Each structure stands twice: as C-alpha cells, then as structure tokens.
Amino acid sequence: MIEERESTERIEELLTRNLKEIFGEADEKRRRAAIEELWAEDGVLYVPPGPVIGYEAINKVAGQLRAAHPNYVYTPNGKPxxxxxxxxxxxxxxxRDQAPAYSGWDVMIVRNGKIVALYVFLDETSEEFRRVKVKL
Incomplete structure (x- = not known):
C-alpha cells in the first residue's frame, strides 16, 4: 500500500520538535505531553538496545538518556x-557551545501528522551514547 504524502512542513516540524522537546527535555511532564502531541500512540522508536513501543516506553528511554547527560543539548546539523x-x-x-560528544541521524516515518516510527542511527564515533545503559 502506498502511503499518502505528508506535509513537508509537518515532517520538518516533527523532526526538530522531537529532538528538542522529547530527547532534549528534562521535565517528565512536558516531555510526556510532547510525546502525546507528536507521536502516534503505537509509535515505535528504534534505538541500539532494541525497539521501544508506545508513549510510556518512549518517555522512559528519553528520560534515561536525559538523566545520563543532563547538561547535553541536541543540535541539528543542517536542515531536515x-x-x-x-x-x-x-x-x-x-x-552547550562544545563539540558534540556523540552524533547521528533520525529517520522518521509519519502518518496522519504523527510519528509512527523513528530510527536512530548513531555515527561510528558515538561511543558515549552507547555507554548509556537504557533499560527497555
């Protein structure tokens, strides 16, 4: 089945907001509200430890990453x-204002204006990220 074309502007918005408001957000309530606004309820986050499904699990993983690096910021490299x-x-x-400790790519699939899948590809030099113990 061929998917309907999604709005370019909406996908760009989802990519940048997901980076800042979910993975860059320390406050659990704000992060959870952003997840519910941006993600489909059964959305799947594909990260190196394994797939993560649904609001609660995505919030948990994002919170663990944030807690492991509370002073880190996520910065887009280029445009979506x-x-x-x-x-x-x-x-x-x-x-902030230092070279990234780790880097990667987010590849997102969108349906009906919401994230249904996000694949997180880490650059080979991203050992710092791999050391974070995320419990699925």
Whole structure:
C-alpha cells in the first residue's frame, strides 16, 4: 500500500520538535505531553538496545538518556530532508557551545501528522551514547 504524502512542513516540524522537546527535555511532564502531541500512540522508536513501543516506553528511554547527560543539548546539523511520508535529520549532542560528544541521524516515518516510527542511527564515533545503559 502506498502511503499518502505528508506535509513537508509537518515532517520538518516533527523532526526538530522531537529532538528538542522529547530527547532534549528534562521535565517528565512536558516531555510526556510532547510525546502525546507528536507521536502516534503505537509509535515505535528504534534505538541500539532494541525497539521501544508506545508513549510510556518512549518517555522512559528519553528520560534515561536525559538523566545520563543532563547538561547535553541536541543540535541539528543542517536542515531536515523530507521525502513523501519520511524525513531525516542529522544531529549532535554534547555540552552547550562544545563539540558534540556523540552524533547521528533520525529517520522518521509519519502518518496522519504523527510519528509512527523513528530510527536512530548513531555515527561510528558515538561511543558515549552507547555507554548509556537504557533499560527497555
């Protein structure tokens, strides 16, 4: 089945807001509200430890990452790219105004204006991220 084309602007918004308001957010209530606004209820987050499904699990993983690096910020590297119902965004994370400690790509699939799948690809030099113990 061919997916309907999603709005380029909406996919760009989802990519940047997900980075800042979910993975960059320390406050659990604000992060959870953003997840419910941006993600489909059965959305799947694909991260190196394994797939994470649904609001609670995504909030838990994002909170663990935030707690492991409370002073890190996520910064987009370039502009989002969009193709039909998918988009990608390169990013780096580390202390503000310093070189990123780790970096990667988010590749997102969108349906009905919400994230249904997000694949997090880490750059080979991203050992810092891999050391964070995320419990699925």
């Amino acid at each position: 790219q969009v193709l039909h119902n998918a988009g990608r965004l390169a990013w780096g994370s580390g202390p």
